[in-house]
Amino acid sequence: MxxxxxxxxxxxxxxxxxxxxxxxxxxxxxxxxxxxxxxxxxxxxxxxxxxxxxxxxxxxxxxxxxxxxxxxxxxxxxxxxxxxxxxxxxxxxxxxxxxxxxxxxxxxxxxxxxxxxxxxxxxxxxxxVTPTKIEDIIKLNMKNNENDVHLMLNDIIVSTPGTAMQMYFLETLLLQDKPLLFVGPTGTGKTAITNSFLRHLPQEKYVVCQINFSVQASANQTQDIFLTKLERRKQRVYGAPLGKQAFVFVDDLNMPAKEKYGAQPPIELLRQWIDHGYWFDRCNKY
Ligand SMILES: Nc1ncnc2c1ncn2[C@@H]1O[C@H](COP(=O)(O)OP(=O)(O)OP(=O)(O)O)[C@@H](O)[C@H]1O
Ligand SMILES: [Mg+2]
Structure with missing residues (x-):
């Protein structure tokens, strides 16, 4: 960062x-x-x-x-x-x-x-660390009517110093439009905590586009997936639905296979977006 x-x-x-x-x-x-x-x-x-x-x-x-x-x-x-x-x-x-x-x-x-x-x-x-309270998690997961609670074991995030740290960076950076990357050993909750944070954002303000990278992910495929998840605003401008902000969550970022020269094209595509703010239209070549 x-x-x-x-x-x-x-x-x-x-x-x-x-x-x-x-x-x-x-x-x-x-x-x-x-x-x-x-x-x-x-x-x-x-x-x-x-x-x-x-x-x-x-x-x-x-x-x-x-x-x-x-x-x-x-x-x-x-x-x-x-x-x-x-x-x-x-x-x-x-x-x-x-x-x-x-x-x-x-x-x-x-x-x-x-x-x-x-x-x-x-x-x-x-x-x-704010202690995990089951009643609060139930409240957050209530959909419209109070009897309709779908609480899965995965929805319960146990608060630890690690979760507090990850939540702090998500709140501090993401809510101010700053991209961030979590790196760490497997099974430490990077995916679970980020998902929990994104799930509890007010839906009237934010939309979340999630994509999981795999070994086969290609740059073209990645670009297409993102564009289908966003709305076309003008001829060459895509964005979140009007009045909302979109967050993009790319999980398992390291997964795409390396090409001949050692680069990972889907990651290069994301880097271009973060550094320059645009992608090229592959059909019209602009
Ligand atoms: N603080 C936590 N509270 C509750 N469950 C947790 C917590 N941290 C991790 N887990 C659970 O541990 C499992 C592994 O977590 P997760 O998939 O988020 O790890 P990860 O860091 O994304 O691993 P990888 O690098 O392999 O993608 C999940 O089932 C998740 O629900
Ligand atoms: Mg993960």
Whole structure:
């Protein structure tokens, strides 16, 4: 994921948090989240800190997100050293990071998120997990009448730090039109959690086009499938039904077979769409 795309999406959280506070000079006591640290910050300072902390978070999940697990540990240590107050540690001279933004010393940087509860602070993903309540899942799955509940075992997502993290990125990036890619070991819920998120989006606002890649998937086939799922708006423009937004979910992205030169044409087609925003019409050649 691009660092700036993540950063841009995160800054919206500050804007919405700020608009919810009428008095910018409101004094906030940080004693509750940082025991032992007794200082007060005003709203402007909190916003400045959040801008810096989100910069860290965007770096962690862009440059740091694609690293090999062994390198992730070293990257985590490197970032924490940057924050370290110890004057003997090697870091750019003059770099001063406010205490409330510093990455927690004893946590891995991949295990934390900067969120606003009462006010902004670093939290562990496990602390932002909302417990799974069966009654809420039943309510979400109710169709029109209350006796018509089709609840399958697959509909129940057990909340874990991993689900909280995936949901956070889906909400933060997808709802702001930023494409994102989940990579991880098999059976860790990438498909199940994304499906659950998309299923619970308000249907009057969003439509979801899902496609599962297979070994045989070709670029032409992929283009045709997408275009049949969208509406023709003008001669050369396709889109979601009027007044709605379309989300495209491509599952098992790595599956298409490689061609002679090692490329995977269906993935190249998606890349062209994300980078340039258009495809060529294969019949008219424009
Ligand atoms: N948090 C969870 N709560 C409930 N079920 C889960 C959870 N995580 C995974 N599962 C279940 O584990 C099974 C495998 O999950 P899923 O297919 O989403 O994995 P995946 O990460 O997409 O794997 P692959 O990389 O092979 O596609 C599914 O039956 C799914 O319902
Ligand atoms: Mg999957």
């Amino acid at each position: 691009s660092m700036l795309k993540i950063y841009e999406s995160l800054l919206v959280n500050i804007r919405s948090a700020k608009s919810g506070t009428e008095n910018e000079e409101e004094i906030i006591d940080t004693e509750e989240t940082s025991p032992g640290v007794c200082h007060s910050i005003n709203m402007n300072e909190e916003v400045r800190n959040a801008i810096l902390a989100y910069g860290f978070f965007a770096v962690i999940w862009s440059f740091g997100g694609v690293l090999h697990p062994d390198s992730k540990q070293r990257f985590s240590e490197y970032l924490k050293n940057l924050c370290d107050q110890d004057p003997t540690s090697s870091k750019p001279r003059g770099l001063q990071i406010p205490r409330s933004v510093q990455l927690p010393k004893f946590e891995n940087v991949y295990d934390i998120v900067y969120v606003k509860k009462k006010f902004f602070s670093w939290c562990l993903w496990k602390d932002v």
